[in-house]
Amino acid sequence: MxxxxxxxxxxxxxxxxxxxxxxxxxxxxxxxxxxxxxxxxxxxxxxxxxxxxxxxxxxxxxxxxxxxxxxxxxxxxxxxxxxxxxxxxxxxxxxxxxxxxxxxxxxxxxxxxxxxxxxxxxxxxxxxxxxxxxxxxxxxxxxxxxxxxxxxxxxxxxxxxxxxxxxxxxxxxxxxxxxxxxxxxxxxxxxxxxxxxxxxxxxxxxxxxxxxxxxxxxxxxxxxxxxxxxxxxxxxxxxxxxKCRCSREKVATTLKSLPRDEVTGDDGGALVNCEFCATDYEFTQSDLDAIYGDKIYGTPKA
Ligand SMILES: [Zn+2]
CATH class of the missing domain: 3.55.30.10 (Hsp33 domain)
Structure with a gap:
């Protein structure tokens, strides 16, 4: 327009x-x-x-x-x-x-x-x-x-x-x-x-x-x-x-700054919704293991 x-x-x-x-x-x-x-x-x-x-x-x-x-x-x-x-x-x-x-x-x-x-x-x-x-x-x-x-x-x-x-x-x-x-x-x-x-x-x-x-x-x-x-x-x-500036990496960084038990759902994973653009970011239990296990996020798991 x-x-x-x-x-x-x-x-x-x-x-x-x-x-x-x-x-x-x-x-x-x-x-x-x-x-x-x-x-x-x-x-x-x-x-x-x-x-x-x-x-x-x-x-x-x-x-x-x-x-x-x-x-x-x-x-x-x-x-x-x-x-x-x-x-x-x-x-x-x-x-x-x-x-x-x-x-x-x-x-x-x-x-x-x-x-x-x-x-x-x-x-x-x-x-x-x-x-x-x-x-x-x-x-x-x-x-x-x-x-x-x-x-x-x-x-x-x-x-x-x-x-x-x-x-x-x-x-x-x-x-x-x-x-x-x-x-x-x-x-x-x-x-x-x-x-x-x-x-x-x-x-x-x-x-x-x-x-x-x-x-x-x-x-x-x-x-x-x-x-x-x-x-x-x-x-x-x-x-x-x-344009929204959210990304999976940024959400992961935010999660890491919070206590794990506060973000974890019943299935052991976490679901985060961007309030700006409504995108859902899903993290499985093993994703959270990677985030909270002090491993560099995003590297392939062994
Ligand atoms: Zn967003």
Whole structure:
């Protein structure tokens, strides 16, 4: 599908505003397809993935970006992670009964489906590097509102995010547009600067979810429609794809770090499911002998 699975940087030259546009289509569908989430859980994960890709695209990093939303409500965990190569994956944890109950209720999504908790993101660039971390309480009706609070409180940057998802006959789609007011190096009076930011926000609020997720509308055309009077400059989009980094070797390493009796099932083996991509890794008793017997895992047994 053209026009999807990308993150695009743009700026409004006339207005000291930087922006990001993210659109997820087939990639999102692949992530959700490997699970059987209730619609509202799929929807929240779809938004988390779009938000994660948006936040990641603001940061310059070489490694792994992770966004986690943890809370005490029906959906207790939403995770999205994205490598600097554009490999995206994610999963959700939830209580099916509580989700079913929350679905019958009305009200803003965050208090209803997530409850109290926080939204946190980290950037991991490998050993011997400092982890970058941002965290904000889930105070807001939507994930976008919570993320906006983070930028206002922690970065002192006025930010507005339009975030949404939809399910149609051709699958799930989600998207986000972020605009952020940058410190100006030009001499402008306060009123003028305030007026410009106000204009940026008002124009973004005219965007409709159908336009954000319209597969016949290119990202460039969509942005041009919004900001053609304000010196919009869009850069080459970054392509995103679904890819899980799990492997039998990594699972074996994790098993080895745990006490054997904790992982062993009734048949003496172990079954490990990757929460991201739902792949099952099966280990027989003799596989576990090899793992826990301090032999190098993977070498042929005598
Ligand atoms: Zn996996």
């Amino acid at each position: 053209q026009n999807f699975d990308l993150a695009q940087t743009f700026q409004l030259d006339g207005l000291d505003v930087r922006g990001r546009l993210v659109r997820l289509g087939p990639t999102l569908d692949q992530i959700l397809k490997s699970h059987d989430y209730p619609d509202v859980v799929a929807e929240m994960l779809a938004e988390t993935l779009a938000l994660g890709a948006t936040l990641a695209s603001i940061l310059k990093y070489d490694g792994l970006f992770t966004l986690q939303v943890q809370s005490d409500g029906p959906i207790s965990l939403l995770v999205a992670d994205l490598t600097s190569e554009g490999d995206l994956r994610g999963y959700a944890r939830f209580d099916a009964d509580r989700v079913a109950q929350a679905e019958t209720q009305e009200g803003a999504k965050v208090p209803r489906l997530l409850g109290a908790g926080h939204l946190a993101f980290t950037v991991d660039q490998g050993p011997d590097t400092e982890r970058y971390q941002g965290i904000v309480a889930l105070e807001g009706g939507t994930l976008a509102a919570c993320a906006q609070n983070y930028f206002r409180n922690s970065e002192q940057l006025e930010t507005v995010i339009f975030l949404g998802s939809a399910k149609s006959t051709d699958g799930y789609k989600s998207g986000a547009v972020l605009v952020q007011r940058m410190p100006s190096d030009k001499k402008k009076d306060k009123d003028e600067a305030h007026e410009e930011w106000h204009r940026t926000v008002v124009l973004l609020s005219s965007l409709k979810l159908e336009e954000l997720l319209d597969q016949n509308l290119s990202p460039q055309d969509m942005l041009y429609r919004l900001y053609h009077d304000d010196g919009i400059r869009a850069y080459e989009p970054k392509i995103l794809q679904h």
